[in-house]
Amino acid sequence: MELPIILTSFLVSALIGISVRHRRLIEASSIAASAVAFVESILVSLKVASSGSYVPFSFFYVDSLGAIVMLIIACVGLAVAVYSVEYLRQETAKGIIGLTRVRQYFVLMDLFIAAMFLAVTAGSPIVTWISIEATTLSTAFLISFYNKPSAMEAAWKYLIINSIGLLLGFFGTLLYFIPLTSLQGSGFVSWQLLAANTAHFDPLIAKIAFVFVLIGYWTKAGLVPMHTWLPDAHSKAPAPISALLSGVLLNVAFIMVLRFKNITDAVVGVSFSRNFLILFGVISMLVAALIILTQTNYKRLLAYSSIENMGIVSLGFGFGGIGAFAAILHMIYHALIKSTLFLSAGTVLLKYSSTKIARVTGVLAALTVTGILFLTAFLFITGTPPFGIFLTKIFILSAGIKTHPAVVLVALFSMVVLFVGFFKHVTAMSFGKTPEGIKAGEGSVWLVVPPLALIAAASYLSFHVPGFLFALINGAAAHY
Amino acid sequence: MSIMALRLLLGIIFLTVVFLHLTKKNSGAVIAYSVQSLAIVLVLFNSFLETGRVSLLFVTLLAFVVKVILAPLFFVRLIKKNGLRFSVSTYLNIPLTLIIIAAITAMAHSQKLAPLVNIVPANHALLSLALSAMFLSLGLIINRKGALSQIIGILSFENSIIVFAVFAGLEQSPALQAGIMFDLFVWLVIATVFMSMIYRHFGSLDVTSMRHLKD
Numbered sequence: 124m125e126l127p128i129i130l131t132s133f134l135v136s137a138l139i140g141i142s143v144r145h146r147r148l149i150e151a152s153s154i155a156a157s158a159v160a161f162v163e164s165i166l167v168s169l170k171v172a173s174s175g176s177y178v179p180f181s182f183f184y185v186d187s188l189g190a191i192v193m194l195i196i197a198c199v200g201l202a203v204a205v206y207s208v209e210y211l212r213q214e215t216a217k218g219i220i221g222l223t224r225v226r227q228y229f230v231l232m233d234l235f236i237a238a239m240f241l242a243v244t245a246g247s248p249i250v251t252w253i254s255i256e257a258t259t260l261s262t263a264f265l266i267s268f269y270n271k272p273s274a275m276e277a278a279w280k281y282l283i284i285n286s287i288g289l290l291l292g293f294f295g296t297l298l299y300f301i302p303l304t305s306l307q308g309s310g311f312v313s314w315q316l317l318a319a320n321t322a323h324f325d326p327l328i329a330k331i332a333f334v335f336v337l338i339g340y341w342t343k344a345g346l347v348p349m350h351t352w353l354p355d356a357h358s359k360a361p362a363p364i365s366a367l368l369s370g371v372l373l374n375v376a377f378i379m380v381l382r383f384k385n386i387t388d389a390v391v392g393v394s395f396s397r398n399f400l401i402l403f404g405v406i407s408m409l410v411a412a413l414i415i416l417t418q419t420n421y422k423r424l425l426a427y428s429s430i431e432n433m434g435i436v437s438l439g440f441g442f443g444g445i446g447a448f449a450a451i452l453h454m455i456y457h458a459l460i461k462s463t464l465f466l467s468a469g470t471v472l473l474k475y476s477s478t479k480i481a482r483v484t485g486v487l488a489a490l491t492v493t494g495i496l497f498l499t500a501f502l503f504i505t506g507t508p509p510f511g512i513f514l515t516k517i518f519i520l521s522a523g524i525k526t527h528p529a530v531v532l533v534a535l536f537s538m539v540v541l542f543v544g545f546f547k548h549v550t551a552m553s554f555g556k557t558p559e560g561i562k563a564g565e566g567s568v569w570l571v572v573p574p575l576a577l578i579a580a581a582s583y584l585s586f587h588v589p590g591f592l593f594a595l596i597n598g599a600a601a602h603y
Numbered sequence: 604m605s606i607m608a609l610r611l612l613l614g615i616i617f618l619t620v621v622f623l624h625l626t627k628k629n630s631g632a633v634i635a636y637s638v639q640s641l642a643i644v645l646v647l648f649n650s651f652l653e654t655g656r657v658s659l660l661f662v663t664l665l666a667f668v669v670k671v672i673l674a675p676l677f678f679v680r681l682i683k684k685n686g687l688r689f690s691v692s693t694y695l696n697i698p699l700t701l702i703i704i705a706a707i708t709a710m711a712h713s714q715k716l717a718p719l720v721n722i723v724p725a726n727h728a729l730l731s732l733a734l735s736a737m738f739l740s741l742g743l744i745i746n747r748k749g750a751l752s753q754i755i756g757i758l759s760f761e762n763s764i765i766v767f768a769v770f771a772g773l774e775q776s777p778a779l780q781a782g783i784m785f786d787l788f789v790w791l792v793i794a795t796v797f798m799s800m801i802y803r804h805f806g807s808l809d810v811t812s813m814r815h816l817k818d
Contacts, residue, residue, distance in 0.1 A: 276813040
């Protein structure tokens with residue numbers, strides 16, 4: 124019953140947001156829904172860790188990778204829900220938004236998180252597709268939340284590009300159903316059924332289908348060259364939503380590609396899909412690293428860093444073996460740390476009222492704890508030892524050094540360029556003189572606790588991975 | 604329904620996409636989309652006649668309400684409210700557009716894509732035409748500068764995928780089809796609201812007028 128409880132709790136919370144005008148109740152219901160989802164996700168993960176998969180009804184299917192992403196959604200979702208309450212209160216106090224906007228925010232956020240949960244737990248690829256489409260629909264208004272021309276533009280771009288991408292993905296998904304045409308129209312085609320019927324799949328059609336699915340879901344995952352919507356959308360959305368978009372949604376979309384990769388690999392062998400993952404992974408890393416050098420907006424900077432990190436994850440799965448294991452760990456670290464960075468960026472934005480790097484100086488003096496969190500998260504995400512991402516990068520690169528030395532060199536170059544670019548911007552923001560009119564001091568402890576909890580979790584996982592999580596990662600990596 | 608009737612319907616769907624490329628009036632585009640959707644609904648109705656399953660009739664009715672009635676209604680209201688008689692221009696001129704349409708249609712019929720159109724060998728010609736309609740719809744979204752044309756392009760793309768799925772025997776269960784239709788309806792509402800908001804902010808539905816994301 125865990126999965127229906129998770130979905131119901133978010134739907135109830137959304138209904139409360141629609142029907143009630145009492146702000147505290149709306150906030151409390153959203154946090155409660157996220158807390159329920161957090162507990163239930165841990166229970167589901169424990170079951171998957173012990174038995175390999177969890178199929179409570181034919182409608183749901185959770186495998187190891189799905190359980191890991193469930194945990195990511197639950198952790199980041201809870202932190203974002205808690206942070207959002209104080210963040211929106213401060214925005215209301217500044218006169219930026221009113222109660223209607225607050226209600227709209229929590230309703231859409233609840234639906235967004237519910238859609239992500241459904242996407243990773245749905246037993247049918249079509250239900251998964253509908254859920255991913257639902258994430259687009261629920262977030263479009265969150266991206267245009269501030270109702271400014273630039274936000275409208277970002278939201279429109281997001282809606283159009285993702286809709287086209289997802290329709291291509293839908294077409295690819297349908298092509299995977301060809302071996303099962305006798306079941307069409309009446310049967311419920313599940314992921315397991317697709318995997319079990321690969322013997323009857325024409326290899327050429329499998330390749331075409333994979334390309335369509337790849338374009339479709341990678342558009343959502345923000346990999347180059349379908350990434351153009353991502354920096355705009357992630358920089359214009361409210362900071363907590365950016366954390367969910369960057370830290371969670373990209374992973375949700377990415378694992379859909381991985382699920383279809385498994386089916387395709389069974390038909391045409393592993394090299395076909397791996398070559399795509401390696402090629403687009405390294406291109407994403409390079410493009411993001413070069414663009415970061417010239418960034419003038421710190422939220423866009425973080426968005427481009429997400430593109431780079433999805434490139435690293437893609438590279439890891441492309442290399443396979445230890446690379447896949449490291450890629451899954453990287454996915455977890457990235458989700459936790461990128462959310463920390465976006466939430467910290469939100470606090471910086473509240474203080475400085477600007478996302479321009481040039482207008483934000485002396486963060487360490489004005490927001491000491493947030494500044495330290497931001498700096499530490501920067502060191503973490505760029506792979507500075509002893510943090511976990513340092514190890515995952517080393518493992519991913521070492522997995523490919525023998526077979527793809529040129530790719531590894533380009534990836535290494537991209538990492539160095541990205542570090543230099545990121546370092547330049549972060550130091551400019553952290554140090555120096557605080558602009559006049561900016562008073563020192565954190566706005567509220569509730570703006571600090573959620574990012575602190577996320578970075579603490581990531582740091583803990585850098586040195587110790589709990590047994591059940593290790594089993595999940597091992598179980599997931601074995602398929603790649 | 605005979606194969607000739609189905610070919611005629613698919614021919615109508617294909618021609619409406621070509622018309623969408625050429626029309627300069629928003630009302631023309633909306634009418635073309637309505638005709639295309641009606642053809643899709645008739646194709647779905649044929650599936651119901653062949654199987655006799657009542658659930659398929661429900662999906663067909665749902666498609667009729669969303670695609671043939673509600674979508675055009677939303678668009679007509681938007682056009683009237685904002686006085687959007689003419690659609691904004693295209694990136695390519697008409698002769699070039701026609702050349703691209705011919706090239707895309709030829710590509711969809713080429714040997715390279717033979718595995719896709721031979722899924723059901725008896726429907727080879729129909730699947731080629733459906734594939735052409737898909738690619739042309741994609742081209743429409745890329746070539747048009749108007750937000751309304753882009754939205755109609757996406758809906759036309761979705762129609763083309765559905766018709767391809769029907770002729771390739773890839774129809775989903777009625778419950779899933781209803782889910783997809785609901786998704787489409789929500790998408791339609793959101794897209795229409797966004798178009799209104801874009802018009803309010805930019806005074807035009809020309810997407811090239813959106814130039815606020817330069818930082």
